[in-house]
Amino acid sequence: MRTIDDFTRPLEYLSPMDAPLRKVVREWADNEVIPHRRKFDEDYEEHKLIEPxxxxxxxxxxMQRVLFPSDLGGWGMGGSNYFATAAYMLCEEVSRADSGMGVAFAVVHWPLLLICVEPHVNRELCEEFAPIFCSTTKARFAANAMTEPQGGADIENMDIVRGSTIQTTAVLDGDEWVINGHKLWPTNSGGVCDLFGVVCTTRAGSNDPDDFAFIFVPADTPGVTQGPPYQKAGMAADKNGDIWFENVRVPRPYRAHGPGEDLKYFKEMVALGNTMSVAFAGGALLNVYERLYEFVTETTYKGQPLKEHDAVAGVLADIATDIEVIRVVGYQNARMLDRTDLYGPRWGEELVAKSRAYKYYTCDRAMDVTGKAMNLLSNYGADRDWDIEKHWRDLKIVQLWLGGKQLGQAEVARFFFDLETV
Amino acid sequence: MSEHEIFPCMYEWLTDMDVSLAGNLRRWADNEVMARRLELKESYEQLLEPAMRQLFLEIGLQRLLWPEKYGGDGHNSPKAAVTMVAALEQVSRGDTSIALLLSSMWALQSCMAMEGKENHEACEAFAELFGSQDTLAITSLVLPLFRDEPQARAKLAKGAWSVEAKSARPLASGADAAVFGVLCSGAGSDIPGDEVCVIALPAAAKGIKRGKPFLKTGMAADRNAPVSFDKAKAPEGLCVARGLEACRGMLSWLYLGVAASTVGALFAAYEILKEWGDNRVIKGKGQTFKNNPLTSSVMAEVAREISVSRMLTCDLGRVLSEPGIYGPAGEEGNFVLAEMVANTVTLSAEKAIGGAMEMMASAGYATEWNLERYWRDTKTLQVCLGPYELAKMDYARYFYQSEAR
Known part of the structure; x- marks a missing residue:
């Protein structure tokens, strides 16, 4: 009998820790998440089922300690040559159970990427924030506060807008940054966040890269207010809400790196965000495959398993092909982020654009595949009991974030066709 | 400009009553559903059930296509197919799940009460329900999940039908139904494929056991549950369709309802997208979305899908409304056309609403903007039609005399 492990991974460049880590996370998914996930939608505010x-x-x-240096209580993965490949595997395995949990898990590390990962480790900030994540057995959450009410994609569209639309301001007052602004939608907001990475401008309206600032703000800092979680089409495990920063004061060193450098490494975050989106989608698709396999094997039509119907088999082939291709593409992309000696820096134009392309492709295929799988289930396709509809709702959200589809298209076209104005 | 003007349909097929009804239902959708759902979300008790009571009972849609003699309004001729399209477009714009419940009810009524072909025993038996001023005539259809393999089996003995099915999965409303329309095998015909029938079973009939309601993608007005029929009995006259063509006739009307309901959801999606495109500015470009070539091309595709879907649905309504020209609703060509239109329109909706969501990014999947509910509900309408791959076998048989099953 075939299983999800028959979908190809490039074995020669998996992390040495791949097998043991994967085993742990898969068992966790099978025991702690999959038995409960059909009730997650109703748990989107309280997280009574999700939090444990x-x-x-x-x-x-x-797993919230993985990026921090080992002498600070972390696992030191930020200094590993297999950082992106290992992260890809973890995100894929978590998302097989629930891609909302996948993104919430990944985003804990997303702002920390700027300070914990070589070659741009900020040791002072690692020491400052390691206790939040490394000195507890309770889950702790970090969030990237980027999107603002006037537009999400504009913040991420750095090559055209260059930060000029950012309205959250950071003003230096002595040895402190004073932050004012209103952010929306970050994963791990909605009341659960412990540490924000906040995208700010030091000069409103400026498109000078030096004025782009990425500043860390502990969530319990006076002046920070988190709103309740939004209700969405899916992804109940990922809380999103409004955050208001009103005269929030943090020490001057809480800026990740400084003028020019913050923007550079922010682009690295965009690249990683896209790559891990492929992992979220790929992981969910593995579970779509598992559930669909069960359904088309158990359900009979004309006295045979449904999968033995020639026309149905054609659709199953399309579904398997897409999952296979997405997995290979995803791991390849992660490997490119690990081998910066061959593919250039993770914040470079090439890797940012290519990661957009992989995410854009993957999400389109994932929606098509999952929609077709629902259709094969007949009326059961819309029932929560078969889980595929959950992945379909969740995957749409993966497709839409990070600026939506059109920004992805613009960036891909810009890179490959040397566009100048789009 | 209303969607009636911007998305064309064949106006000459609409009666004054159809136009007036559509206007009333548009107001119902605006006032009773859309204006209140930001506060009440998808609450069955607070929003959907009261809205349904207005629609089914006060406006009287459960009586509309029911014979006057049995307490209805008497629009029980094939012409009602066009009326049904006009009504369901507007109802579904407000709430797609309510439109599905109406579609199920009208499909069952079509095969028991059509003018000149009334099944008087069935009309008599259900007159109190469909003519009621205070009981919702929620109708649950139990149909084959996989093309021509019914979930239930019926046996006729001593002047009564006995219906058997274990944990059948109704199309909708298994938990709330006042009447079940069960498509069964076992009608006793010697003609292969013709041994099917539809039995109308009052929910109070002995031997009907409802399971626990289950959670679904959407369709909040539809509280569904598995249903078992343990030798549930119905008088012989409550077989309201017997033979393949009669059963297909009911399905053709149902597919018309699914297509019209999908078009209504597309109208709602259009309104939401239009507001976004008119007002949202791409900062780096200083353009509204509708004025940017990349995003306006997405909006154009959405409009194309809506226009073509509406035209197809209206055409199907016309075909079913004129059996003198096109033949009975259950004739193979008409059934295949209905199946094709419903599949085409629901696939178009998946593409169109999905595209609109992609353009609206996080607003596309936020409950607050309402677009995502139409996306969930129209996908549910699509899966209600069964696997597309199996539907294509019907097309191949009709157009190519294929024997593939």
């Missing part, structure tokens, strides 16, 4: 699973994965198993 997060505690186990991130607090007890320690």
């Amino acid at each position: 699973a997060f505690d186990k994965l991130m607090g007890e198993y320690g």
